[in-house]
Amino acid sequence: MTPVAISIPAIGVHHTLLSLGQNPDGTLEVPPMSDVAAPGWDRDSPVPGRVGPAVVLGHIDGTSGAKGVFYALGALRPGDTVSISRSDGTVAVFRIDGVNTYPKDAFPTLTVYGNTTNPQLRLITCGGRFDHATQHYLDNTVAYATLTGTHPS
Template identity: 70%
Template sequence: MSWLTRLFGNGRRRLLASAAAVLLLASVGTLALGFAVQHHPPQPPASAALPATGVPEPASPSSTPPTTAASPTTVPTTPTPTPQPPASPAATPTAISIPEIGVHHSLIQLGQSSDGSIQTPPLTDPSVPGWYRYSPAPGQVGPAVIVGHIDGTTGAEGVFYNLGALRPGDTVDVTRSDNTVAVFRIDGVEKYAKSSFPTLTVYGNTTNPQLRLITCAGPFENQHYQDDIVVYATLTGTHSD
């Protein structure tokens, strides 16, 4: 069962939760807003994108979000991924390190806002990244989700300002509460319009431990950035802190 299914359930319950699901999955839409000056962070080139063969499998049909006006294309479903053995209790992430862009910071835990969307770190301190605690913990099977701002209300650059400068082969270290470090290798860096955010590709269930780093990007209009940058990474190993 994917983490999306666990979160929203099936059948009538899932239909009742559809509005919250859309807000949660369409994209992390408020990662930067409320300030006057738009920064221009690095953007991923086509050469940094995921290879076609490396695109993650979408989630099982039970996790498919509803089609909306903001996401009019119906996403085809695929067979359920191979079942995994029961996971041991997860060690929660406490810090993230991305040497290539100078990120070394503790992590906060994020839940859901009252409207069902993913909470975001405080805009008053855009240097703080957060792990979405309803996604898998880094190192568990599935896509662990960490979000951060590119800037904030103070005008300072955010923790993920340079996320678009990452390239395949770069690494991300996530320190966990059991004093181990999960090491991820970046597979690709993509930029998506929020209006056509590929929900299943980003958040869908996977058969191995993966990581998603997400921030806003693109033009700043109507108090929102119009795009998102998503970094895809795969666990390559763990070691003691």
């Protein structure tokens, strides 16, 4: 069973999911900049709906100025829902618990990726100030969510 699509009605996200892994240097692969509308699931994280923090990444924008799939991630509020459709024909539904922004140089790896005792979801994108010299955002925005249930699609 793998996640195949994501829906976040509060911010207008409805998209299929890519499968992402690790780069040769051990860092987390991100979706290609050639399609900033495409989010991806970290296949080394739990399947959404299983115990642990499932991780989905998406871009905030692209080099052409196009808005990315998670452009409005920071606008999510506690209680908003995220649905993940899975390859077995079921949908895992999560409730947003909160959204935080962290400096990339002080990213709380254990808080975001550490084991949990229940099924959780982490939605991650870039955020904060854009450094024109490096062409990168200085922060990451992370939305935290908890599974509320599953149902047939």
